[in-house]
Amino acid sequence: MAGQDLKALADRAATEIAAAADEAALEASRVRYLGRKEGALSEATKKLASLPPPERPAYGAAVNDAKIRIEKALEAREAALRDAALARELGQEREDLSLPPRRVRLGRLHPISQTMREVSRIFATLGFETVEGPEIEWDYYNFEALNIPPGHPAREKWQTLWISNPLGDDPSRPILGRTHTSPMQVRIMEERRPPIRVVIPGRCYRYEATDAIRESIFFQYEGLAIDEKLTMADLKGTLYAFARQVFGSDRKIRFRVDYFPFTEPSAEIAFDCFACEGKDPNCHVCGGDGWIEAAGCGMVHPDVLRRVGYDPTRYQGFAFGGGIERIAMLKTGAPDIRLFYQNDIRYLEQF
Numbered sequence: 001m002a003g004q005d006l007k008a009l010a011d012r013a014a015t016e017i018a019a020a021a022d023e024a025a026l027e028a029s030r031v032r033y034l035g036r037k038e039g040a041l042s043e044a045t046k047k048l049a050s051l052p053p054p055e056r057p058a059y060g061a062a063v064n065d066a067k068i069r070i071e072k073a074l075e076a077r078e079a080a081l082r083d084a085a086l087a088r089e090l091g092q093e094r095e096d097l098s099l100p101p102r103r104v105r106l107g108r109l110h111p112i113s114q115t116m117r118e119v120s121r122i123f124a125t126l127g128f129e130t131v132e133g134p135e136i137e138w139d140y141y142n143f144e145a146l147n148i149p150p151g152h153p154a155r156e157k158w159q160t161l162w163i164s165n166p167l168g169d170d171p172s173r174p175i176l177g178r179t180h181t182s183p184m185q186v187r188i189m190e191e192r193r194p195p196i197r198v199v200i201p202g203r204c205y206r207y208e209a210t211d212a213i214r215e216s217i218f219f220q221y222e223g224l225a226i227d228e229k230l231t232m233a234d235l236k237g238t239l240y241a242f243a244r245q246v247f248g249s250d251r252k253i254r255f256r257v258d259y260f261p262f263t264e265p266s267a268e269i270a271f272d273c274f275a276c277e278g279k280d281p282n283c284h285v286c287g288g289d290g291w292i293e294a295a296g297c298g299m300v301h302p303d304v305l306r307r308v309g310y311d312p313t314r315y316q317g318f319a320f321g322g323g324i325e326r327i328a329m330l331k332t333g334a335p336d337i338r339l340f341y342q343n344d345i346r347y348l349e350q351f
């Protein structure tokens with residue numbers, strides 16, 4: 001086969017390839033021209049060795065040209081067939097706009113977490129820093145340092161879950177699930193010097209049968225302020241501001257004498273009912289009382305201050321504590337505290 005014949009072969013191949021109807025036809029052309037065993041160009045290459053040496057370079061170049069042209073033609077046709085197939089496919093596809101989308105389930109904060117953050121946020125506006133403390137506590141911080149020594153009758157108020165001491169059951173250092181967030185008052189005062197303004201939200205434990213308003217695991221918030229010249233008026237002002245931010249700007253607040261071993265004087269605070277404002281004897285929120293008990297509070301007992309090395313003639317403080325669930329129940333209208341902890345997504349999703 002001479003040089004011109006090779007060119008004619010490439011022309012023929014290019015025409016045939018450009019007309020290939022599908023991939024099978026294209027593959028047949030590839031085998032016919034480039035196939036290693038019987039392809040036309042393989043035959044031509046074999047002939048190269050039998051030529052007189054001076055003719056070999058020109059012939060070799062002609063074989064190479066023909067090969068390149070055929071390869072390019074194959075590539076071009078292959079791309080064209082692929083594009084055509086894609087266009088056909090796209091042309092047949094139809095968007096079904098009536099198909100309902102898959103539901104996206106967004107997670108969100110639990111109502112108790114939402115309430116704790118709300119409490120922290122409000123006290124932050126009053127200058128209180130949020131801190132956290134241990135849920136497993138020494139008897140010392142939970143009771144003794146708060147003026148409740150062993151045998152003190154006030155211990156009856158807190159049904160305690162005692163924990164066997166992993167450090168060897170040393171009976172002189174009992175540990176427990178903290179029954180309130182108040183131990184953090186002592187821990188904070190031991191660590192810092194006044195002025196102190198902290199709020200401590202957290203989980204507490206009590207050995208208690210559960211019912212609609214009691215759980216053995218529950219959340220409290222605790223507040224503590226220590227400074228020079230703090231009075232009961234500062235306590236009242238702080239809790240007024242808090243109550244009004246939580247339950248509305250026209251809330252009234254009631255202080256009644258109460259008793260806690262670690263505050264003196266001590267008080268119980270109640271808000272006037274935001275649902276009926278004391279006008280509905282059958283109110284489902286206040287039970288017709290007109291007031292909603294919300295928290296305990298008082299001025300920090302001088303003995304508690306002395307125990308952490310503060311001079312009670314120079315520093316005074318106030319403390320308060322209430323239930324997170326109580327606020328969440330009042331705000332959401334939840335009829336039963338247990339609903340918060342049953343993890344029923346149908347209930348929790350409402351918040």
Ligand SMILES: [Zn+2]
Binds near residue numbers: 275280
């Ligand atoms: Zn009411």
